[in-house]
Amino acid sequence: MNNREVIVLSNLEELSRAAAEKFVELAQASAGGGYSFKVALSGGATPKSLYALLANESEPFRRAVDWGKANFFWSDERCVPPDDEASNYRMANEFLLKPLGISPANVHRFKGELEAQEAAADYERILRLIFNTHDSLVPRFDLIFLGMGADGHTASLFPDSEALDEADKIVAAPFVEKFLKFRLTLTPPVINRAANVIFQVAGTDKADVLREVLEGEYNPRKFPAQIVNPKSGKVFWFLDEAAAEKLILTRKYENFTGRLRR
Ligand code: 6PG
Numbered sequence: 001m002n003n004r005e006v007i008v009l010s011n012l013e014e015l016s017r018a019a020a021e022k023f024v025e026l027a028q029a030s031a032g033g034g035y036s037f038k039v040a041l042s043g044g045a046t047p048k049s050l051y052a053l054l055a056n057e058s059e060p061f062r063r064a065v066d067w068g069k070a071n072f073f074w075s076d077e078r079c080v081p082p083d084d085e086a087s088n089y090r091m092a093n094e095f096l097l098k099p100l101g102i103s104p105a106n107v108h109r110f111k112g113e114l115e116a117q118e119a120a121a122d123y124e125r126i127l128r129l130i131f132n133t134h135d136s137l138v139p140r141f142d143l144i145f146l147g148m149g150a151d152g153h154t155a156s157l158f159p160d161s162e163a164l165d166e167a168d169k170i171v172a173a174p175f176v177e178k179f180l181k182f183r184l185t186l187t188p189p190v191i192n193r194a195a196n197v198i199f200q201v202a203g204t205d206k207a208d209v210l211r212e213v214l215e216g217e218y219n220p221r222k223f224p225a226q227i228v229n230p231k232s233g234k235v236f237w238f239l240d241e242a243a244a245e246k247l248i249l250t251r252k253y254e255n256f257t258g259r260l261r262r
Pocket of ligand 1: 042147
């Protein structure tokens with residue numbers, strides 16, 4: 001996969017710093033063209049330190065981005081209200097959006113408090129409006145952030161999920177057996193229409209699945225993160241050493257940047 005770059009850093013803090021540099025590079029490139037920078041944020045625990053780094057006044061990243069030009073969306077969400085501690089919106093708001101003082105007009109969250117199918121239809125309507133894409137046209141994000149679970153899921157595309165087969169809708173509300181709950185997620189057609197995708201994956205508990213995802217047989221029903229392959233875009237895998245410890249082929253044959261010396 002020549003649109004894929006794998007970058008291994010010594011730990012989560014260094015991983016977040018490298019991902020922040022890539023974020024700034026992409027945001028500046030987009031702003032340089034006078035466009036609004038449309039980015040989908042990921043949830044879970046791993047992105048917290050990146051968000052905090054981008055908003056940190058004593059770090060260089062905050063001053064390097066024209067935040068007024070950035071529009072924020074989410075790759076997925078839990079079916080909870082925005083003030084719930086499980087809310088991906090709440091996490092990003094606390095670590096990134098509020099500290100940066102991002103205008104609410106530039107923040108486009110899933111309404112996790114609504115009934116799942118209604119929330120998915122609502123978000124599809126919002127995306128189509130903002131991206132000005134109707135019918136079969138698929139919105140093109142400048143950047144989509146993703147994580148990966150130890151089961152190989154990404155966004156809320158879990159193993160054997162019906163959302164993996166979604167070809168028309170841009171937002172889905174799959175029922176996740178594992179949690180006996182619905183989730184809200186961007187679908188593969190949208191993720192694979194993005195100009196850039198950044199995965200952040202850390203921790204030894206993900207090493208086995210990461211090797212399957214990056215080096216194993218193609219089986220996205222079992223390893224949903226494998227479905228991410230933007231047709232005219234790039235994928236950046238920012239990994240820490242612990243998550244990358246089982247990678248073999250990638251180190252040898254791919255756009256692989258060993259541990260960056262800082
Ligand atoms: C979510 C996420 C999900 C996440 C992975 C990894 O809502 O949970 O968006 O896809 O990225 O579960 O989560 P951690 O970073 O917490 O390991």
